[in-house]
Amino acid sequence: xxxxxxxxxxxxxxxxxxxxxxxxxxxxxxxxxxxxxxxxxxxxxxxxxxxxxxxxxxxxxxxxxxxxxxxxxxxxxxxxxxxxxxxxxxxxxxxxxxxxxxxxxxxxxxxxxxxxxxxxxxxxxxxxxxxxxxxxxxxxxxxxxxxxxxxxxxxxxxxxxxxxxxxxxxxxxxxxxxxxxxxxxxxxxxxxxxxxxxxxxxxxxxxxxxxxxxxxxxxxxxxxxxxxxxxxxxxxxxxxxxxxxxxxxxxxxxxxxxxxxxxxxxxxxxxxxxxxxxxxxxxxxxxxxxxxxxxxxxxxxxxxxxxxxxxxxxxxxxxxxxxxxxxxxxxxxxxxxxxxxxxxxxxxxxxxxxxxxxxxxxxxxxxxx
Amino acid sequence: xxxxxxxxxxxxxxxxxxxxxxxxxxxxxxxxxxxxxxxxxxxxxxxxxxxxxxxxxxxxxxxxxxxxxxxxxxxxxxxxxxxxxxxxxxxxxxxxxxxxxxxxxxxxxxxxxxxxxxxxxxxxxxxxxxxxxxxxxxxxxxxxxxxxxxxxxxxxxxxxxxxxxxxxxxxxxxxxxxxxxxxxxxxxxxxxxxxxxxxxxxxxxxxxxxxxxxxxxxxxxxxxxxxxxxxxxxxxxxxxxxxxxxxxxxxxxxxxxxxxxxxxxxxxxxxxxxxxxxxxxxxxxxxxxxxxxxxxxxxxxxxxx
Numbered sequence: 011x012x013x014x015x016x017x018x019x020x021x022x023x024x025x026x027x028x029x030x031x032x033x034x035x036x037x038x039x040x041x042x043x044x045x046x047x048x049x050x051x052x053x054x055x056x057x058x059x060x061x062x063x064x065x066x067x068x069x070x071x072x073x074x075x076x077x078x079x080x081x082x083x084x085x086x087x088x089x090x091x092x093x094x095x096x097x098x099x100x101x102x103x104x105x106x107x108x109x110x111x112x113x114x115x116x117x118x119x120x121x122x123x124x125x126x127x128x129x130x131x132x133x134x135x136x137x138x139x140x141x142x143x144x145x146x147x148x149x150x151x152x153x154x155x156x157x158x159x160x161x162x163x164x165x166x167x168x169x170x171x172x173x174x175x176x177x178x179x180x181x182x183x184x185x186x187x188x189x190x191x192x193x194x195x196x197x198x199x200x201x202x203x204x205x206x207x208x209x210x211x212x213x214x215x216x217x218x219x220x221x222x223x224x225x226x227x228x229x230x231x232x233x234x235x236x237x238x239x240x241x242x243x244x245x246x247x248x249x250x251x252x253x254x255x256x257x258x259x260x261x262x263x264x265x266x267x268x269x270x271x272x273x274x275x276x277x278x279x280x281x282x283x284x285x286x287x288x289x290x291x292x293x294x295x296x297x298x299x300x301x302x303x304x305x306x307x308x309x310x311x312x313x314x315x316x317x318x319x320x321x322x323x324x325x326x327x328x329x330x331x332x333x334x335x336x337x338x339x340x341x342x343x344x345x346x347x348x349x350x351x352x353x354x355x356x357x358x359x360x361x362x363x364x365x366x367x368x369x370x371x372x373x374x375x376x377x378x379x
Numbered sequence: 380x381x382x383x384x385x386x387x388x389x390x391x392x393x394x395x396x397x398x399x400x401x402x403x404x405x406x407x408x409x410x411x412x413x414x415x416x417x418x419x420x421x422x423x424x425x426x427x428x429x430x431x432x433x434x435x436x437x438x439x440x441x442x443x444x445x446x447x448x449x450x451x452x453x454x455x456x457x458x459x460x461x462x463x464x465x466x467x468x469x470x471x472x473x474x475x476x477x478x479x480x481x482x483x484x485x486x487x488x489x490x491x492x493x494x495x496x497x498x499x500x501x502x503x504x505x506x507x508x509x510x511x512x513x514x515x516x517x518x519x520x521x522x523x524x525x526x527x528x529x530x531x532x533x534x535x536x537x538x539x540x541x542x543x544x545x546x547x548x549x550x551x552x553x554x555x556x557x558x559x560x561x562x563x564x565x566x567x568x569x570x571x572x573x574x575x576x577x578x579x580x581x582x583x584x585x586x587x588x589x590x591x592x593x594x595x596x597x598x599x600x601x602x603x604x605x606x607x608x609x610x611x612x613x614x615x616x617x618x619x620x621x622x623x624x625x626x627x628x629x630x631x632x633x634x635x636x637x638x639x640x641x642x643x644x645x646x647x648x649x650x651x652x653x654x655x656x657x658x659x660x661x662x663x664x665x666x667x668x669x670x671x672x673x674x675x676x677x678x679x680x681x682x683x684x
Contacts, residue, residue, distance in 0.1 A: 058596070062493035089596075205639045210646045215591035215598045220395050224635035227387025227517060241493060245592035249498055250516050264495050265592075347641075377643045 047083035049110060049290050051075065052103025054087045054096060056115025056238075057213065063239030067259040067276040068114040068137060074279025075286045082286060083107075090115070097121040104129055110289050112282065113137070122146065133289050137278075140298075140365070147296035149281060151307040153257075154190040154364065155332050156274040158339045159303075159310065160255050161194020162328050163271050164202070164232040166321045167253055171201040174225030175376075176235040176243050178212045184236050185378055186364045187257075189371045190339050191234065196373055198324065205230060206376030215242040222246040232271065240273070241265055253316075260311045270314030272325075277309040300361065304333045340364070345372050388632045390517040396628030397524045398585040402606040403613065403620045404534050405578030409455070410610055411538060412571035413551040413564075413675045416458055417473030420603030421480020422576060426451040426583035428488035431594040435494040443496070444523070444584040451580025454480065455572040463565045463572075466679050481597065488594045499523060499589040521589045523581065528621065530578070535617040547571050551673035554680040564680050582606075601650070608657040614670040627653045 051072070059069035065088065076082055085106055087099045096118045100111050104125075110133045113122045119139040126134045126146040134143075138150040164173050173195060177184050188206060195202035205228060207221035222233055222243045234255035235243040244265040247254040256262030256273025263270050281301055288294040301307035310329075313322055331337040340359035346352050346369040353359050359367075370378045402423060409416050416422065430447025434440050454476065461472040499521035538544040547567055549557040554564040586602070587594055605627065613619035630652050634644045664670045 058489070058492040060490075060493045061595075066493065207635050207638055208646075211600075213595045214600050215593045215595045216395065216398075216586060216600060216602070219591045220391060220631055221635055223391045223394055224387065224632060225639075227390055228384060228636065228639060239493065239593070239595065241495075242591045242593040245495075245498065249501060249592070261493070375639045375641070377638065377641045379643060 047107075048079070048081035049286060050083045050085065050107045051110045051112060051286060052085045052087075052100060052106070052108035053112040054090045054099050054103075054114065054118060056091045056117065057089060059086070059088045061213075061239040061259075062241050062261040062264070063237075063258040064276075065114070065238065066261055068278070070259075071276065071278035071282050072112055072114075075283045077279075078283045079286060079290070082290075091117060093117050093121050097125065100125050104132055109133065110286060111135070119148075133294055135282075135285060142296055142298060144296065147298065149278065149285065149299040149301075151276045151278060152300045152302040152361075153274065153308055154186055154339050156303050156308045156310065157187045157190035158194035158197075158332070159325055159329055160234065160257075160272060160274060161191040161196075161202075162198050163313075163317070163321055163325050164191070164234070164253070164255060165195030165197070165199035166324060167271055167317065168195075168199065168202060168232050170229050170231045171199065171203060172229040172231060173202060173204040174222070174228075174230030174233040175204050175206045176218055176221045176225065176233065176237060177206055177208050178237045179210060180208060180368075180377070180379055182366045182368065183364065185367045185370065187236055188374060189367065192371055192373050193339060193344075194328075197328075202373065204374045206370075206374060208376075209237065212238040215239075218242040219246050223250070226250050226252055244270075253314075256311060260309060263311050263314075266314065268314070269316065270311075271317055272313050273311040274303075274308055275311065276307070278307050280306050303329070346370060347372060347374060347378075384636060386517055388629060388636055391632035391635070392625055392629035393520065393524060394590060394628075395631060396624040397527050398582040398590060399602060399606060399609065399628060400527050400531065400620060400624035401523075401582030401585065402579050402602065403609045403624060404531055404617055405451070405575035405582065406606050406610045407575075407613070407615055407617055407620060408534060408538070408547070408571050408578065409575035410676055411551045411615055411673055412547045412568045413554065413673055413678065413680070414458070414462060414568055414572060415469055415473065415607075415677050416455065416476075416572075416575070417470055417607070418454070418458060418476025418480060418603075419473075419579060419606055420599055420601070421477035421484070422451055422454040422579050423480075423583040423586070423599045423603045424484035424597065425454050425480045425487065426580040427587035427598060428484040428491075428594055430580070430584040431494075431496065431587040432487055432491045434496040434588050435491050438497060440497055440499045440588050443588045444499075444581065447584035447588070448577045448580035451578070451583060452573050452576035455576030455579070456569065459569045459572040462679070463568050466681065468679070469677050477603075485596050488596065491594050492596075494594070496588065496592060498592045521585075523585045523589055530581075531617050531621050534578075538617065548673070550680075551675060554675055558682070565682070568680075579606075605653045608653045611672075612653065612657045612660050614660070614664065615673065623653070623656070626656065 053072040055065045057065040112135050114137040122134045134146040136148040139148040192204040209217040232253040233247040240256045240262040244254045248266040253269045254266045260275040342353035342357045343355045344353040426447040429450040430443040433446035434443030461467045462469045501519040503519040546562045550564045550567045609623040612623045
């Protein structure tokens, strides 16, 4: 009998050892200085920080604080997608002495807002949210202008006049990005159309490959996306020999050595560094911070090898126009797919309205719902 | 709806159905020997993660495919140890294997999220290379896609035309009788699980190395369960599994095509298609002996001690 139970004991021990090994992954990246940190920052992300996408861009932005202010200590946690996990992670960070919390996932907003009431002495910054409080504010890049520039590049590069856009969900901001992209393409190529395919997930790689293939099979020869990691969409486009445009992180370019046009990503390091410095000197105030490409919060990746000089020059010219205020992306008249006027002549779409857009501009194929 | 668009749907269905078909074939082999592997989802994840990691490290996608196959085989042998040697309950063991696979794959793949790998090459069939470029790219597939139909025929041939397949099916129907006829049910089930695991490994490799060219946590998103449903849909027959895999992946591709015409079919509803098909098949042919499940599927073979 004794010899018979031995294998099961061994199996249980091996399993337990493997489980322990798998759990021991959440190591904080701490670099305390001798005198103790001048500020401890807790940063949490919804996904893995090496995803070549959104989470990597946010991770690099947070890490930039430490490069400029070496005395800060950063406690970082990744793969915290859910609200319950976010709450306990932030509580844990505060127990470890964090006086500033940077939460970068959509689902982190309300847990952070609740904790901001419980810990009034801790500063909370959320990426991309809309709620405000005495010690709770948010920051984000402002991508529509850069999406317009990407549209200009795509409209000039396409030969089939068909552009493909892989999107996770029909959310207000996503629709605004798609609209800006199509408006940019139309401005240089009146025949350009953008076709949208939804995956209904932020990180379902197989669905992203399905959607990319479907768009290419429908004739698209430029593909771009708004999902967490651009890796699958860009790799798929590259393997089918069609152009791609990246978003979220500038690291996306590595997946398309040949057919890359350009891409944009979040580079919020300088603004986060400034926010951290105001926390250190006690002048922090809750502000609704939005900043674009001219403030250094968004950046454009280098152009790919197949992009001719005229296209680069045209994109630079439009960029200068936007920076000088001569060109406003969502300036009327703008009509939707049904021909209804959404922004009247002489008016502009406000930043508030951009977040709750539920229509596509003329020239987009697909359902905005 | 142009002919090109329809050809596109077929092309998309072939691309995304391949991993599903390999996985389904593997599960058919296992179930024909009497073992249902509810942990298939976990097996796929571990194979996909190991294969992707191996491709990233070695720079060679074929090494990745091989490692994914070995990982799938090993995972299935773990199940074999539980249900054949330890005579544990198959459903409970399968579920445990699945959750083990979730954790293990996340741990293996952790360092390789966002890694760039060399995917499998796309090869055009001879004679198609002078088609217009758009058609050409629709019909140029990677080697694993070209091999999937021959594999299905091979699995059918082995199961229904060889002595090995006869013994395997005999063990799945009546292990006592097979034992009396001089077969070793335990050994045969181990072999069936190994073959099934290798095939699931190819399916997972196609998903992470050839198709998505990316590893993300829980990237199989239910494909293991879809494969189990397709096994029932195909009534444990390798050739009918081809129809099942194409039907499901074709539905996904068609839904994406409809999206561009502004028609939104809920993808959540669409995800129920394989299970609805399975229910229909069960309702339609459930009672017929010819299409019944292997008689001792899911049962523990106690042996003669």
